[in-house]
Amino acid sequence: MSILIKSFNKSPKYSIKWNNYFKVYEEILNKYKNKKIKFVEIGIGDGGSLFMWKSFFKNKIEIIGIDLNPEAKKLEKFGFKIAIGDQADPNFWKSFYKKYGKIDVLLDDGGHKNIQQITTLMESIDFIKPDGMIIIEDTHTSFMKKKGFKNPSKYSVVNFSNLIIENIHRQNPSINKKPNFISRKIESISFYDSMICFNFFKKEKKVYSKLIENNKKLRNYFTDYRHDGDFIRIKKKFEGKIGKIKKNTLAYSLVRKIFHRNFYLSLKEKLRIIKYKNLLKK
Ligand SMILES: C[S@@+](CC[C@H](N)C(=O)[O-])C[C@H]1O[C@@H](n2cnc3c(N)ncnc32)[C@H](O)[C@@H]1O
Structure with missing residues (x-):
């Protein structure tokens, strides 16, 4: 059984997750285990996942939960930092990062609506540390009409990610486009079932990719x-x-x-x- 599932099962509070997430999380988050990282989760619910992360990463991690529901503050007594605010509000993010500084991992399990997901992503990119990541959960909502998601649409986070794919390609000088803040920071995007992960460079990329040759003498x-x-x-x-x-x-x-x-x-x-x-x- 995966270690994360064990942490999930033994969490003292309720949580609900799609079963395919656990394998992905173990793969992408393993590198942070036992490291001193700042981990932020949007969407606290009953608090089950906060406990799960605490037991998965062990105690060096600083966990900050974000929720619009002020009740979530109650979980501070378990050692979590809790910020109350609306992930769809750019001003919330400004004050959040002013208070907490740069972070390593941002996990979005909040409201899953287009404006919430995209605002969170765009307002956070400048505040993710090198080798960090932004993970968006439940991106199947990009294809859901019901429950107020009103997708598929050109405003969905999956469609927005396609534009970021173009930005990543700007690192290649052949397409003649100026790299922007995204090209310099985001190295790759991983798409999974209902999950998107934006992987940040270990070191901000300041130069274009360049062609290299081997065995020049053998060139034919x-x-x-x-x-x-x-x-x-x-x-x-x-x-x-x-x-x-x-x-x-x-x-x-x-x-x-x-x-x-x-x-x-x-x-x-x-x-x-x-x-x-x-x-x-x-
Ligand atoms: C599915 S629950 C999170 C569950 C939790 N991550 C877990 O796995 O146990 C979603 C949470 O997102 C919060 N939420 C919804 N919209 C939000 C918004 N605009 N800003 C911040 N939090 C929001 C809800 O209040 C709710 O607590």
């Missing part, structure tokens, strides 16, 4: 066939009718060039991608 300038698929296919058909086209002739290189310049998707290829996309919707 291979011909890149990236755009040659269509050319080769059509050539084969054509050659079946009129015989082999000689390589290194003007006609050969001209036709090849035409294919290289016209490497946009053909209608047939677009239809194939649409067919693949439809498989994802089933």
